[in-house]
Amino acid sequence: MVDLTAIRMILTDKSEIGRAISLYDKFIFWEYSEREILLLGPELVVPRVTRYGTLNDIIRLFAIFHPDIIHDVVNKDRELDITEKTFLNNFYLNGTTL
Numbered sequence: 001m002v003d004l005t006a007i008r009m010i011l012t013d014k015s016e017i018g019r020a021i022s023l024y025d026k027f028i029f030w031e032y033s034e035r036e037i038l039l040l041g042p043e044l045v046v047p048r049v050t051r052y053g054t055l056n057d058i059i060r061l062f063a064i065f066h067p068d069i070i071h072d073v074v075n076k077d078r079e080l081d082i083t084e085k086t087f088l089n090n091f092y093l094n095g096t097t098l
Helices: 015-022 044-054 054-066 067-076 082-097
Strands: none
Touching: 015 054, 044 054, 044 067, 044 082, 054 067, 054 082, 067 082
């Protein structure tokens, strides 16, 4: 069971968000320079981390971005398949009880 309240620090400052994103493994954002990684938005980060990251990486997404932002990205994204979208939507709805 994952307790999101223990890790929830939802970042609001863009520089804090950029630094948090830069801590992910570089292979997830392989075609971007370190400077570019600091500026990536949730519409690119959420699908990439979901597809290429670990479960811990996905959990960290919910500490970096507000869950509503992740939910919006999931609903609009065309890169994520139905399994990935279902997983993220379930985590959005039931995160603390998974």
